[in-house]
Amino acid sequence: MFLFDWFYGILASLGLWHKEAKILFLGLDNAGKTTLLHMLKDERLVQHQPTQHPTSEELSIGKIKFKAFDLGGHQIARRVWKDYYAKVHLFYLQIHLISCNLMISVIAIVFVVVGFSKCASIIPDNGSCDYLIHEGQRMRMGSSLITALVLTRSCFNSTSSHNTIAFYVDAVVYLVDAYDKERFAESKKELDALLSDESLANVPFLILGNKIDIPYAASEDELRYHLGLTNFTTGKGKVNLGDSNVRPLEVFMCSIVRKMGYGDGFKWVSQYIK
Numbered sequence: 001m002f003l004f005d006w007f008y009g010i011l012a013s014l015g016l017w018h019k020e021a022k023i024l025f026l027g028l029d030n031a032g033k034t035t036l037l038h039m040l041k042d043e044r045l046v047q048h049q050p051t052q053h054p055t056s057e058e059l060s061i062g063k064i065k066f067k068a069f070d071l072g073g074h075q076i077a078r079r080v081w082k083d084y085y086a087k088v089h090l091f092y093l094q095i096h097l098i099s100c101n102l103m104i105s106v107i108a109i110v111f112v113v114v115g116f117s118k119c120a121s122i123i124p125d126n127g128s129c130d131y132l133i134h135e136g137q138r139m140r141m142g143s144s145l146i147t148a149l150v151l152t153r154s155c156f157n158s159t160s161s162h163n164t165i166a167f168y169v170d171a172v173v174y175l176v177d178a179y180d181k182e183r184f185a186e187s188k189k190e191l192d193a194l195l196s197d198e199s200l201a202n203v204p205f206l207i208l209g210n211k212i213d214i215p216y217a218a219s220e221d222e223l224r225y226h227l228g229l230t231n232f233t234t235g236k237g238k239v240n241l242g243d244s245n246v247r248p249l250e251v252f253m254c255s256i257v258r259k260m261g262y263g264d265g266f267k268w269v270s271q272y273i274k
C-alpha cells in the first residue's frame with residue numbers, strides 16, 4: 001500500500017519506532033486538520049463536523065507509534081492549543097494543618113477541593129497534601145482558588161515552590177486553506193503567535209497549504225507572501241540545520257482529498273524529528 005510505504009519509510013528511516021513522536025495539527029477551522037488525520041489513519045476520506053474537542057490518534061504502523069493531536073481550529077478551541085505545548089509550571093504547595101477553628105477549616109477544605117479539582121494530581125501524605133497545578137488550568141480555577149489560598153493561609157502553614165518543565169512537541173503541522181484568501185491574515189496571526197512562543201522555539205514547522213485541487217487556490221509563492229514567510233523558510237530537501245539553531249520551517253502545497261503533496265511535507269519534516 002502506497003501510504004503505508006511512504007509513512008513507514010519516513011519514520012523507519014528516522015528510528016521513530018523507538019519512541020512516540022508527538023505532532024500537533026494546528027490551523028484555523030476548516031483548514032483540513034481532521035481530514036488529514038483520518039487520511040493518515042485509515043486512508044479514508046470522511047466528511048467531519050468541526051472539531052469541538054481535541055482528539056489524538058495513535059497512528060501505529062508496524063512497530064511505529066506516532067501520536068497526532070488534532071486540536072480544533074475555531075476561536076474557542078484555539079485557546080487550548082497552548083495547553084498542548086506550553087511549558088508547564090509545577091506549583092508545589094505543601095499544606096500542614098496547624099490549628100484551629102473547625103468551621104473555617106471545613107470551609108477552607110471545600111474551597112481547596114473545588115479550586116484544585118482540576119489539578120493534575122493530589123497526593124495525600126501524612127496530614128499534608130501536595131498539589132500539582134497545570135499552568136493552563138491555573139487561569140480557569142479563578143476565584144475559588146484564590147479564596148482557598150486566603151483561607152488556608154489563616155489556618156494552615158503552607159510552603160510553596162515551583163519549577164518548570166516542558167511538554168515535548170516533536171513537530172507542528174500547520175494547515176492553511178489555500179483557497180480561503182480572505183482568512184490568510186487571520187491564519188498568519190495565529191501562526192505568528194505560535195512561532196514566537198518560546199515553548200515552541202526550535203520545534204520544526206511544516207506549513208501545509210491545503211485544497212490546491214480547487215481552481216484559484218493560492219500558489220505557493222502567494223501563500224508564503226501572505227503568511228510573511230518569504231524569507232523565513234529553510235529549504236526543501238535535505239538541509240542540515242544541526243548546529244545552526246535555526247528552526248526548520250517550510251511550506252508545502254497539498255490536496256488531502258486528492259492525496260497529494262502532504263507526503264513530501266511529512267518526508268521533509270521527519271528529517272528534523274530527533
Ligand SMILES: Nc1nc2c(ncn2[C@@H]2O[C@H](COP(=O)(O)OP(=O)(O)OP(=O)(O)O)[C@@H](O)[C@H]2O)c(=O)[nH]1
Nearest residue numbers: 029030031032033034035050051072073255256257
Ligand atoms: N477541496 C478540498 N476540500 C478539503 C480538502 N481537505 C479538507 N477539505 C474540506 O474542508 C472542510 C474542513 O475540513 P476539516 O478536516 O473538518 O477541517 P478542520 O481543520 O479539522 O476544521 P476544524 O475542526 O473546524 O478546526 C471539509 O469539508 C473537508 O472535506 C482538500 O484537500 N480539498
Ligand SMILES: [Mg+2]
Nearest residue numbers: 033034050051
Ligand atoms: Mg477538525
